[in-house]
Amino acid sequence: MAIIEAKTEPDEAARTPTRRRRGLWASIRRAPVIPLTIVVLFVVVSLFGEWLTFVPANEQNLRLRFLPPAWLDGGDPRFLLGTDNLGRDVLSRIIVGANASFVVTMSALAFGSALGSVIGLTSGYFGGRLDSFIMRMADGMMAFPLVLAALLLVAVIGPGIYTVVIAASLILWARFARLIRSEVLSVRERDFVKLARIAGASDLRIMFIHILPNVLNSVVVLLTLQLGFVIIVEATLSFLGAGVPPPTPTWGQMVASGRTYIDTAWWISLFPGLAIAGVVLSFNLLGDRLRDYLDPKLRQL
């Protein structure tokens, strides 16, 4: 509840002039503490996960299978969140599993946003037939069910980290291209662009030096808003067996492996899912705040 109450109304952020003047740092300090902590924890754990575990994530011990979390009867303090069907430590696997989420999400976002921005920039700048063609393609991409596309890719090139990144980028480029294009349409008509053209700047120079910096805010906002979405996509594909293949632990895969034992060993599925939900919720809340600060008119995204 506290998290939600701490959030300011988007409209107020846009309208009250005093809030605008406070600057980014003040805004960060006012940011909700819990989501920020979760996000920082997520990043640290993804980068240094392997050094932060007490028990190696893939160490199996069949005598220690299905141990419940430490605070329940029969729990072992060495395995805080219990063990799975192969006697592996659930907590360690969650910690190491963060890495797959992180790598996939970051690569897909980097790839998708770069591709989408360039396409959107081109489409908006040149307009005409090219523009309508590209926008039709983007519409089609966004309408097509992502999970279906990703599974089709798996059938073609096999499961793996690249498959997930490509699948997520396929949808992401369209989202970025649409947004950037609409922004470029308005920036293109401004005087400084006309002046640059009179001064003899080439199309490429106008696009990347004059227009791009003016739409970067929107790119950043959309990036943060899409973070949670990509994490869920990655987890969903892992759950369906189309993600990063075992033995590398991923959160989606862990939830899936607990499905068979849901009647007795619920903790195998519960905790990795909780990690996904917590991280995604935090990214979404922070993304909303950043958008309200940088670009309130994007509220519909």
Add this chain to the structure above:
Amino acid sequence: MVVLFIATRAAGDPAVLILPSDATPEMIQSVRERIGTDRSYIEQFWVFLRDMATLNFGRSIVYREPVLDLMGGRVANSLKLQAASLVLILATAFPLGVLAAYKRGKFPDHVVRLLAAVGQAAPSFWVGLLLMALFSVKLGWLPAGGMGPGGLESIPYFVLPTITTSLLLFASLTRLLRSSMLETLDAEFVKLARAKGLSEAKVVWVHVLRNALLPIMTFMAIWIGTAVSGSVVVEVVFDWPGIGAMFVDSIGTRDFPMIQAIVGLVAVTVLLANLIVDLLYGVVDPRVRIATPGH
């Protein structure tokens, strides 16, 4: 179409995949002749186009029965689930979204926003599993999976999959409705409607809601894709005998006629849905009918 053809051929020879690993070259050859992969790619592409145009999707490589026969009942099962969840989404998201906007900043608003934020963040496969663990395994109130014997007795089987399917779209719709309502509530024509002395209920439910629907309709077409993705996941979690679960199976067995048919079906559905949304747009907002380019 071309993409689909290349995708299904690029994946390696299905003949090798469906036979046991110790199959003789003669056996592989005979399977190839049966499913047509021994011919040249140009020939295969021609056959592919002809089959698509005549809705001849061929026989499933795995089940050896016509794909359309296998799919028929499955599609109906998926549609039943989607219909149930659509009813649930509309029945919950509209009152809650409007309530949150109307009581903005007050307690109901906070509750609805928290609910929507969690609904967007929690992955549906996980929520489905938790619901199953709680209501089926622990409490024993509801069946854990499958579709039941049919008729009225199947209703308990619908409850958990329907809730799980609805969650994400419910959350997005509620959020969108709330922010869209907030913008419209400020508009001049709302003040006019109030000044005319219309009842508050009429102002909110007729004047504001109708105008707040516009931005939402644009998102509807995209949601249909999301709904299909969601049904794949939910059907796998709850062993629902629908088209989504079938798709996952056919990916696993490289059953290409089946994959082709399902992807083709979904692509056509998505295109039609987009068209319908574009047309509906004109119905809800007469202004669009005159100024067509872009929206």
